[in-house]
Amino acid sequence: MIVVEGLHKHFGGFRAVDGASIEIATGSITGLIGPNGAGKSTLFNVIAGVYQPTAGRVIMDGEDITGLPPHDLFHKGLLRTFQIAHEFSSMTVRENLMMVPAGQLGETLWNTWFHRGRIAREEAELAKKADDVLDFLTISHLADERAGNLSGGQKKLLELGRTMMVDAKIVFLDEVGAGVNRTLLNTIGDAIVRLNKERGYTFCVIEHDMDFIGRLCDPVIVMAEGKVLAKGSADSIMQNEAVIEAYLGRGLKNKAKAEAEA
């Protein structure tokens, strides 16, 4: 369970996050939506330790994790993906995935030289795991491709794959579906549901695609201008006047109405 209390993040005088309080229940797939520039990614960045908050607290399972550096949060099981896909461009896709489970044996100078056998075994297991993840994401044929050469959508898949390399507790997905075609989007949706059911991942998902949000997420949190505007089930959010005003627009409401009447 993640509790965000009264979080502020200001850039100069600009309030990107302006006193947002949210809760993400363990085991849920929580949606986070809102207009461009609402402060969603900034909120993720503060939770994930990339930015120090101007004010406010982040609490994970009762522990105050405000301002902890990203690699510490990683080891606590808090992972996130980037809105603009990141990758280690000079490494292969498989190597990219194998970088993730940090804190492995080979990571001290000493072990590098003196525990070669054990390291080799660990590396083999990791490679196997990476290949399984690539299989799951239907991109095994790209395993040996340099990550820098992937298409935008493939990089998004790699972002998701990264979170599957370890046993995460909570994963923050920042528009994993953006720039990904419909079938792939469904694959990603299925992957999220499966990870949630089978491996107990909690998710917080930013997405602009309302179908995707409606299919996966409960509850949905709406942000606008750095503040939380509304929270509730996907259906109730789509009926919410304030949300329609700030984000969804009339078209959707009419569609929803038509569906309701039909």
Next chain:
Amino acid sequence: MDFLNAIVALLNFVVIPATSYGAQLALGALGVTLIYGILRFSNFAHGDTMAFGTAMVILVTWAFQSVGIHFGPLPTALLALPFGIAITAALVLATDKAVYRFYRRQKAAPVILVIVSMGVMFIMNGVTRFIIGVGEIRFDDGGRFIVNANEFKKATGLAEGLAFRSTQGLTILTAIIVVAALFWFLNKTRTGKSMRAYSDNEDLALLSGINPERVVAVTWIIAAGLAVIAGTLYGLDKSFKAFNYFQLLLPIFASAIVGGLGSPLGAIAGGFLIAFTEVGFTYAWKKVATYVLPDALAPDGLAQLLSTDYKFAVSFAILVIVLLFKPTGLFKGKAV
């Protein structure tokens, strides 16, 4: 015309000295380029790190010699090398804790870190001179030549002698071993891969659980090792003088930048490029020309393109020329 003598003269005065000088530059530039790739600033203190490390190696060498420890035909300094590296690594790590880490936490701009490294440079500069003095020190012992000029003349009957000093051979051999070990480390080991990952995309590395402080520490240790090895080889080959190491900073940086800052392969290519051009431009070609050209065309003067006083200008010129055509260096480093 006498091609054999010309080739021997060329080997003797250009190829062999430039190769060993190039190897020394390459090792120095590798340290600079690694620091740049990981810590993202140009470390001006690298030359003085080399001087400090070499001074430590010399002190340990003297201690060994005074108790009668020698390394057979090889210089005793090689035995002292690990100790010099350990002391220098400790100093550099302490400097990082005391100085650089503060600025890293502040997320200081690279330019600020460069100036900070200049401060560190001046301090190291003073410390080294305080410990070992400003004079010139020769500390090579063991066998002097792999190929001796007089014996070579006798054996081949050529007019030109070929001298291949053991320090030159040692430099080249050590450089090959060190570079091979470094590349194996960076490409095959977990720690090396985390370094590459961190250099490639810091944000992602952090969010993948890579501990930045550890990566930084390992980088400093490796850079210190490279600096001490490069400095010691240079000192064995020429001689040790603190000021010379300060001056070496220019060709070393030129090598790293020409090759592409942040690219280890580039540092090596840059080192040899700078070394060969520098030696080529400052060598008096009269001898070689006299052997190769018909008498009528033989040069009257020294046929030297530049006086050795201008050797550092060569580094600068190459730097400017390469950056004009390839702003990121030969091997696509990060933009400067």
